[in-house]
Amino acid sequence: MFECLENASKIKNMKRHKNKQKLFKVYEEIYATNFGFMPCIEKCDGRCEQKPLSVLLPYEDEFIFSRSGKRICNEKLKLSSGTLEIIGDVCNFTDGVKCFIHEHRPIACRLYPFYPNLTLEGELELLIDETCPLTESLVNNSSYLSNVITALNKLIPLIDKDYWKMLNQIPSNLWDATCKERRVCVLANEFL
Numbered sequence: 001m002f003e004c005l006e007n008a009s010k011i012k013n014m015k016r017h018k019n020k021q022k023l024f025k026v027y028e029e030i031y032a033t034n035f036g037f038m039p040c041i042e043k044c045d046g047r048c049e050q051k052p053l054s055v056l057l058p059y060e061d062e063f064i065f066s067r068s069g070k071r072i073c074n075e076k077l078k079l080s081s082g083t084l085e086i087i088g089d090v091c092n093f094t095d096g097v098k099c100f101i102h103e104h105r106p107i108a109c110r111l112y113p114f115y116p117n118l119t120l121e122g123e124l125e126l127l128i129d130e131t132c133p134l135t136e137s138l139v140n141n142s143s144y145l146s147n148v149i150t151a152l153n154k155l156i157p158l159i160d161k162d163y164w165k166m167l168n169q170i171p172s173n174l175w176d177a178t179c180k181e182r183r184v185c186v187l188a189n190e191f192l
Contacts, residue, residue: 019044019158020059022157027063030107035147044133053174054087054108055167058159061085079169081162107151113138114148116187118164124188130180132146139184151186156188157167 061073075088095103099109105149107116113132117125126149128135 020062023057023059023155023158024063024066026158027057027060027107028152029154030110031128033147033151034038035110035144035151052105053170054091055170056085056087056108057155058163060106064101064104064106068101070101070104072101072104072106077170077174079166081169082166084163084166084170106179107155111148111151114184116152116164116167117181122163122189123186125186126152126184127181128184130182135182140175145184149185152187 003173055077058071063072065071070093072087072091072093073085074092075086076086077084077086087106091099093099093105099105113129113135115127115129117127128139133136
């Protein structure tokens with residue numbers, strides 16, 4: 001019996017390693033994607049740099065460390081169904097306006113003001129933060145929007161559904177209360 005448990009554990013670790021390799025490959029593709037020009041500096045006060053919480057994707061801290069030598073996760077958020085790696089309260093790599101690891105920034109930062117959300121009906125939807133001064137121009141830029149949706153569609157099948165469900169368990173007081181969200185589109189169905 002011990003041998004069966006040991007083999008099951010080895011198989012699980014092999015699957016996890018293979019999935020991590022696939023995620024790293026997709027992360028590389030996303031990092032290489034030029035989503036389009038965003039005139040943030042000219043039009044904004046660094047709103048995305050002042051977010052109180054950024055949630056990292058699975059293995060993303062390890063991926064960024066492998067590229068930059070820097071660990072960006074500064075907190076772990078324990079929830080009833082698991083633990084999320086986050087950049088909580090204040091990111092160590094910003095002064096509130098400028099990002100000091102811009103080329104290695106997390107995918108959540110790359111996609112902002114867009115972000116995925118799991119609805120109560122089990123749809124994974126794409127939302128946009130309307131308080132970003134670039135919201136309208138980005139929603140109307142079909143190339144930019146297409147790059148965001150393509151990036152997320154590559155990630156969705158590789159990330160366990162429980163991860164997306166955990167996002168809904170994050171206490172509301174940790175999110176940015178000034179965020180005004182608007183639905184852009186549905187990314188995937190039947191996540192519950």
